[in-house]
Amino acid sequence: MSSTMPMQEYISPGHMACPGCGAVLAMRYILNVLGEKTVVVIPASCWSVIDGVFPYSAVRVPLFHTAFETAASVASGIKAGLDIQGDTETTVLAFAGDGATFDIGFQALSGAAERNEDFIYVCYDNEAYMNTGVQRSSATPYGAWTTTTPVRHPKDRPKKRILEIMAAHEIPYAATASIAYPDDLSAKVKKAKGIYGTKFLHIFSPCPTGWKSKSSQIIKIARLAVHTKVFPLYEVENGFTFHINMEPKNIPVREYLKLQGRFAHLSEEDIADIQRQVDEEWEHLLKRALY
Amino acid sequence: MIKVMIGNHAVSYGVMLSRVQVIPAYPITPQTSIVEELSEFCADGHLNARFIKVESEHSAMACCIGASAAGARTFTATSSQGLALMHEMLHWATGARLPIVMANVNRALGPPWNIWNDQTDSLSQRDTGWLQFYCESNQEVLDTVIQSFKISEEVLLPTMLVLDAFFLSHTAEAVDVPDAQDVDRYLPRYQARYRLDVDNPHSFGNLATPEYYQGFRNKIQDDMIRARTVAKKADEDFESIFHRSYGFTEAYQCEGADLILVTSGTVVSTSRIVIDELRKEGRKVGLLKIRMFRPFPFDDVIGALKDAKKVAVLDRAISFGHSGIFAQEIMSAMYNQPSKPLIYSYITGLGGLDVTPRIITDIINDACERDIPPQESIWIGGKS
Numbered sequence: 277m278s279s280t281m282p283m284q285e286y287i288s289p290g291h292m293a294c295p296g297c298g299a300v301l302a303m304r305y306i307l308n309v310l311g312e313k314t315v316v317v318i319p320a321s322c323w324s325v326i327d328g329v330f331p332y333s334a335v336r337v338p339l340f341h342t343a344f345e346t347a348a349s350v351a352s353g354i355k356a357g358l359d360i361q362g363d364t365e366t367t368v369l370a371f372a373g374d375g376a377t378f379d380i381g382f383q384a385l386s387g388a389a390e391r392n393e394d395f396i397y398v399c400y401d402n403e404a405y406m407n408t409g410v411q412r413s414s415a416t417p418y419g420a421w422t423t424t425t426p427v428r429h430p431k432d433r434p435k436k437r438i439l440e441i442m443a444a445h446e447i448p449y450a451a452t453a454s455i456a457y458p459d460d461l462s463a464k465v466k467k468a469k470g471i472y473g474t475k476f477l478h479i480f481s482p483c484p485t486g487w488k489s490k491s492s493q494i495i496k497i498a499r500l501a502v503h504t505k506v507f508p509l510y511e512v513e514n515g516f517t518f519h520i521n522m523e524p525k526n527i528p529v530r531e532y533l534k535l536q537g538r539f540a541h542l543s544e545e546d547i548a549d550i551q552r553q554v555d556e557e558w559e560h561l562l563k564r565a566l567y
Numbered sequence: 568m569i570k571v572m573i574g575n576h577a578v579s580y581g582v583m584l585s586r587v588q589v590i591p592a593y594p595i596t597p598q599t600s601i602v603e604e605l606s607e608f609c610a611d612g613h614l615n616a617r618f619i620k621v622e623s624e625h626s627a628m629a630c631c632i633g634a635s636a637a638g639a640r641t642f643t644a645t646s647s648q649g650l651a652l653m654h655e656m657l658h659w660a661t662g663a664r665l666p667i668v669m670a671n672v673n674r675a676l677g678p679p680w681n682i683w684n685d686q687t688d689s690l691s692q693r694d695t696g697w698l699q700f701y702c703e704s705n706q707e708v709l710d711t712v713i714q715s716f717k718i719s720e721e722v723l724l725p726t727m728l729v730l731d732a733f734f735l736s737h738t739a740e741a742v743d744v745p746d747a748q749d750v751d752r753y754l755p756r757y758q759a760r761y762r763l764d765v766d767n768p769h770s771f772g773n774l775a776t777p778e779y780y781q782g783f784r785n786k787i788q789d790d791m792i793r794a795r796t797v798a799k800k801a802d803e804d805f806e807s808i809f810h811r812s813y814g815f816t817e818a819y820q821c822e823g824a825d826l827i828l829v830t831s832g833t834v835v836s837t838s839r840i841v842i843d844e845l846r847k848e849g850r851k852v853g854l855l856k857i858r859m860f861r862p863f864p865f866d867d868v869i870g871a872l873k874d875a876k877k878v879a880v881l882d883r884a885i886s887f888g889h890s891g892i893f894a895q896e897i898m899s900a901m902y903n904q905p906s907k908p909l910i911y912s913y914i915t916g917l918g919g920l921d922v923t924p925r926i927i928t929d930i931i932n933d934a935c936e937r938d939i940p941p942q943e944s945i946w947i948g949g950k951s
C-alpha cells in the first residue's frame with residue numbers, strides 16, 4: 277500500500293499504553309505530520325501516563341502536562357506566549373480525551389473556539405474515562421457498559437454530537453478522523469496545520485481495555501465504526517460547509533457491536549434500537565453534507 | 568511623575584511598567600478596572616502584550632500557566648469568587664515553577680453576596696505555594712507589582728499581591744509613577760530559564776514517583792525560604808533606584824511597647840493614627856504591619872514582638888472552627904521563643920465592615936484589660 281505518511285517518528289518505544297491502544301496511534305500519526313516544531317498540551321487522561329514516568333518521556337517534542345479541564349486554555353496561553361516572543365511558526369496541539377473535551381474541559385474549549393485561538397485541538401475519543409477505570413462520559417454511546425453504567429442500567433442517552441457543537445462555533449475547521457484511516461487522518465492534520473484559528477479534530481481511538489475487546493481487533497473495530505455509520509468521517513469548514521470524506525459501506529451495527537464486550541449485554545431489541553438511531557443520525561448528516 | 572490614581576490603576580501602571588507580555592483576564596468586582604485599564608494600554612499600544620479575554624478565572628490562570636511556560640512574562644488579576652475558582656491552578660502554577668504575578672483585590676466570599684473588603688479569599692490560598700504581599704497604599708501597590716516580578720522570576724514561584732477592596736482599589740491617591748527607563752534597569756526584559764522550546768524538547772509535569780515528587784516539593788520549600796533573601800535584595804535594589812522600600816514588616820512604635828497591635832492592609836494606616844493618639848496619652852502601645860505573608864517573615868515578627876507583654880492580632884478573616892488566620896500564624900511563630908507575649912485574636916472588618924479608630928481603640932483596651940487571652944477569637948462589631 278502506498279502511503280502519504282511521512283516517516284519521521286516522534287514517539288519512542290517504551291511508552292506506557294496498553295497494547296493496542298488507539299490513543300497512541302492517534303498521537304503518532306499526528307506528530308508524524310506536524311513535525312518537530314510542535315508543542316503538545318496533555319490534560320489529565322490516559323496520556324498523562326502513556327508519556328512515561330519522570331525523568332523519561334516517550335514524546336520527542338515539548339510536552340506540557342496540565343489539569344483535566346485546561347487543555348484549551350493552556351494551549352491559548354502557550355500560543356500567545358510564543359507569539360509575543362516572535363515565534364509564529366510553532367504549532368500548538370492540545371491533545372485531550374473525550375472526558376476532557378465533552379465534559380469537564382468543554383467550557384474552556386468553547387471559550388477558546390469562540391475566540392478562534394490559533395491551535396489544533398484533538399479529542400482522542402475512547403468513549404469513556406479510561407484513566408480512572410472506564411466510567412461513562414458524555415461521549416459514551418447509547419447502550420454501552422461502563423463501570424458507572426452497569427449492564428443492569430447501561431448508558432441511556434446518546435453520545436453528545438460534539439463535532440456539530442464545535443462547528444457551531446464557526447471555527448475554520450472541524451473534522452472527524454479515525455486511527456483506522458491514517459491517510460485521511462494525516463491529510464486532515466496537514467490541512468489543519470495550514471489554517472489560522474481553532475481547528476478541532478475528533479479522532480476515533482478504540483481502547484481495548486475499556487471496550488473489552490481484543491488488542492488485535494481495534495483497527496477492524498475502528499473500520500467498522502466508519503462503515504456501520506457509527507462514526508462517519510466528515511469535515512466542516514467555517515461552521516456551515518459539511519463534507520463527507522468516506523462513503524460508508526452500510527454494514528449493520530451488529531457487526532461493530534459484537535466485537536466489543538461493552539455491548540455484550542444488548543438484546544436484539546437494543547441492537548435494533550441502536551441501528552435506528554445510527555440511521556437517523558446519518559440521515560441528519562446527509563441533509564447537511566455535500567459528498 | 569506624580570499621578571492621582573485609584574489602587575486598581577496603580578496595579579495596571581505597575582504591570583505596564585513591568586512590560587508584561589500576556590494578560591489573560593476575566594472581570595469581577597472590585598478587580599475589574601485593573602484589567603479594563605490594561606486592555607486600554609494594550610489597545611493603545613502603550614503595552615505590547617496579548618490581552619486574552621478568557622471565559623472564566625479558572626481559564627485565566629490556566630492561560631497564564633501556558634503563557635508563562637512558553638517563556639512570556641504573565642499577569643492576571645482577580646478577587647474573591649474568581650480566586651476561589653482558580654484554586655486548582657494556583658497549585659499548578661507553583662508545581663510547574665512559573666513566575667506568574669497576580670493581583671488579588673480582597674473581597675468577601677458569598678453567600679450572602681458581598682463585594683466589600685475581607686481577607687478570607689487570599690488567606691484561604693495560603694498553602695498554594697504563592698508568595699503573598701499585603702499592600703497598604705496605592706504607591707506600595709504599584710511598587711510591589713514591579714518587585715513581585717523581580718522576586719518571582721528569581722525563585723521561579725508565583726506571587727500574589729493583595730490590596731483591599733475599595734479602601735485601595737477604588738480610592739484615589741497621589742502615586743509617584745516610576746520612570747520606564749528606571750524600571751527597565753531594575754527589571755530587565757524576561758528571559759525564562761526553562762520554557763517549552765522546540766529546539767530543546769522536554770516533558771513538563773509528567774508522572775513522578777513518590778521519591779521524586781517529595782524531592783520537587785522540598786525544592787519548592789527551599790526556594791520559598793530563599794525568596795526571603797531574594798525579596799530583601801529586591802527591596803534594597805528598589806530603594807537604591809526609586810528611594811522607596813517597604814520591608815517584610817513594619818514595626819511602628821514597637822520599641823518599649825507593652826502591647827503591640829498586629830494587622831495588615833489599609834487597617835494599618837488607621838491603626839497608626841490610633842497608636843499616635845494613645846502614645847500621646849502615655850500608653851505604651853505599638854503596631855506591627857505584616858506586608859509579606861508568604862514566605863512568613865519569622866525573624867522580623869519575632870524580633871518585633873518578643874519583648875512585648877501582649878499582642879493583639881486584628882484579622883479581617885476567620886478560619887471557621889479555629890481563629891483569625893494572622894493570629895494563628897503569629898502564635899505559631901512565637902511559640903518556641905523563650906520569652907513570648909500573650910496573644911489575643913480579634914475578628915472584625917469582615918464583608919467590608921468599617922474598621923474605625925474607635926474599633927481599633929476598643930481592641931487595644933480589651934487586650935489590656937484581659938489577663939488571659941480566651942481560647943476563642945473575640946469578635947468586634949457586626950450585628951447578631
Ligand SMILES: Cc1ncc(C[n+]2csc(CCOP(=O)(O)OP(=O)(O)O)c2C)c(N)n1
Binds near residue numbers: 299344377402
Ligand atoms: C478536576 C479533576 N477531576 C477528576 C480527575 C480524575 N481524572 C483523571 S483522568 C480522568 C478521566 C479522563 O478521561 P478522558 O478525558 O476521556 O481521557 P482517557 O483517560 O479516557 O484517555 C479523570 C476523571 C482529575 N484529574 N481532575
Ligand code: SF4
Binds near residue numbers: 296402406486
Ligand atoms: S486504558 Fe485504553 S486508552 Fe488507556 S492506555 Fe489502555 S488502551 Fe489506551
Ligand SMILES: [Mg+2]
Binds near residue numbers: 373400402405
Ligand atoms: Mg476517554
